Amino acid sequence: QGNRILSDQRLGFRAFAFGTDRSVAMTEAPLIDSFAEIEDPRHPRNTLYPIEEILLLAICGAISGADDFVSIAEFGEAKIGWLRGLLPFEHGVPSHDTLTRVFGQIEPSEFERCFRAWTRRVEEETDGQVVAVDGKTLRGSRDRASGEGPLHLVEAWACGQELMLGQRRSEDGANEIETIPELLEMLTLEGCIVTIDAIGCQTNVAETVIGAGADYVLRLKDNQSGLRADVERLFERQLDFGFGPGHTDVDAGHGRVETRRCWTVDVAGKGLVDESRWPGLQSVALVETERFVAEPQAEAGPVEGETETEHRYLISSLEADAEKILEASRRHWQIENGLHWVLDVAFEEDHSQVRTQNAAENLALVRRLVASAVKQDDRVDAGTKNKRKRAGWDDDYREHLLQNL
Template identity: 30%
Template structure:
């Protein structure tokens, strides 16, 4: 949906909390938060109260380290009052090591979540992980099923088609027929070209 003031307002009106990713649609805010965390980390968060959490995942020759940072130090932000219940900002540094290759990605967030009084920023980290899960799902639907290229617009056609694609994606993800690990794109192609393979998948549900 994008990081917009109206979205934040609607979430708060429904008695919810938000953790919204700062992207290109909020260029100035993104750059200011980015610069804030770069300076804070460089100075080891001197005179700044913050909370952090670190997770480490290993598997299939891949190591992924995630460092979460959250702070309620946002008085410096001039447009703070324009964002409904803006309480904290956060950053996630994601380091992925695959064999000899290392990639580092920093993502920035705004949130209505209070910074914990002590301990780790577990709630912020949990919200970010769920956010990534949704984005990952959308990425698969776009890459494997070309959802963004769909021109279906009439009546409920777009919603119905999206639901069918999600059902197909979940079936391909959980099928037990394939013994060798292959991509969802190859599974989809094989199911389209081989009716026996498609029948085996459906029968094994």
Template identity: 35%
Template sequence: IAYVVAVIGGSEGWEDIEDFGHCHLELLKKYGDFSSGIPVHDTIARIICKVDPEALQQAFISWMQETQQLTQGQVIAIDGKTLRGSYTRDDRQSAIHMVNAFSIANGVVVGQLKTDAKSNEITAIPELLALLDIQGALVTIDAMGTQVDIAHTIIDKGADFLLAVKGNQSTLHQLVKETFAAQPYDAENVTKIEANRERKEYREYQAIEAPKERVDAKWPTIQTFGKVTSYRVHKGKGTLHTRYYISSAILSAEELAYAARGHWAVENQLHWVLDVTLNEDACQISRGDGAENLARLRQATVNILKKETSKLSLRRKRRRASMDSAYLDKVINA
């Protein structure tokens, strides 16, 4: 826990963790044996780099299952992120890629898995799903994860899927497009508008019953086809995009809107936070399992900081925790 506490307080590297420990030693004594003081940064590095990443991963998932209660239909977004600074110095192509499972309603990571060096998200996603309790959830994945095996894995876990469909599933993609093209012009839809000073986006969501008899039998039962049409105006220039989805759940247009839009929260509420607030991409640690283990400590940090109920931004929470041991103790026990 001492290492997690140090990351909460703004530490990014081994020397930071050592310095943080000296500043908050009395607080840390509440949570561990520091009778010999704070270890030097080289010792800290050796310890974190030698921790079994699979054991740490399982501990993280068990912690989240004990503290986060999934509700029926809750949206879990699956998406990947590369740790850009984690490559070994003699091979700039070896950066670690993590696949994250993100709870939209709670804004927290519920699990993550490093992709194998010779693999990709398509093989990692079923492995991650196998570790999680997702019964009753609606799992959203972008087009790369729209694979028959992944769809079956989600159903076998007692959950439903909402998968984006593109050219990598050309026959299914064409069927969804044709089915929507045959719909009446005034078919039921939901429209959303988002705007700021430089950008305005209009999105139209449509959800219709899937023609099950026309879907290839290799897929699990698909109940809903979804269509999202977005028109974005940015600095006077407009762009139009249409995205298609399949779902094993019976979804209304409003439910499709929540889940499809919610999927991108993993970018705004997790990946952006890791990069901008916790400087993940700037971290150059690549030794042993240090990069993977620190990635999990950062994700634990995001979850813990979000549990603290003050209105401060995550950046301000970290800064205050670095200066105020009483507040840091409050964050730990939130």
């Protein structure tokens, strides 16, 4: 019973060949096909647990609510019979020390390469897709004993598909300006709109995006003080002549009303800003966000509350289309709300004590893989945290989630 074989229809995993006397009949799966290409970094004498079993255990454990190597090993002990329906696991499951050691030996760039091979297989048509790029620090990974700072990752998130596209380590969290172009060069971005916060508003980033056949929407702040001053003056002059209609959208709920207005100006070839430094620059935008938060009302009557107004300036290689640029700007925050917040709340990533840099980076990639798979599932109407709990309790639901991979 421990060596049962799940039917081809229940799981989408490819059989791993261990020789004529060791194989499991399963259907083809892009994820496992991709990860099977990872080179085992261990010496042949230290391969009691095959690398594919270790990777499968980590992914299944993470889907089922395990947030670190200790809990992944515990999941494996509890579900060894189920796991043997996927791969042999002849020697049982590895300890958390073994998992930490092996994940620390796998070269993150190798793991990342295989992950990106998988994302390319599952990506949909990219035209118009917003790809948000942002950084995240894993605060619990700081190793004070060795003086190592926390791991900082720069990540790309396909907003429409809610799919992690790639990540790259930013040493000391201080060189995102160099890391962002390196990450972008690894991705297939043709037809996409790349959005980045102010730290990515750099000429080399714009050049990389345009070179990839994509467009950019970049936020302006004081790190480009000259350009920001030019854009602010441009919109001040526009006020004297009156803005065009622009575009407005409104969100309301839970006592909050948020109104966003966007105006754009076509700057291409007009000398209105120093566009010669910015490849592909066609337009600049002003986004005004007005938030009204209602105060609790004891009695019926006029609604009172506080209103906050914020102005943001953007530059873009898109034409001066206020609706399109505002939508891209809004979608950018999905990487914060749809990925980073989920990782901290549902995966407790900031509390993870995995401090070996390679192990922390590789496990972070597993979390992001699982977050993508869980968010794309609509079988259970629940948040990511509760879906993972359900997967830990329910073998059928876990198998269903694995099909998303």
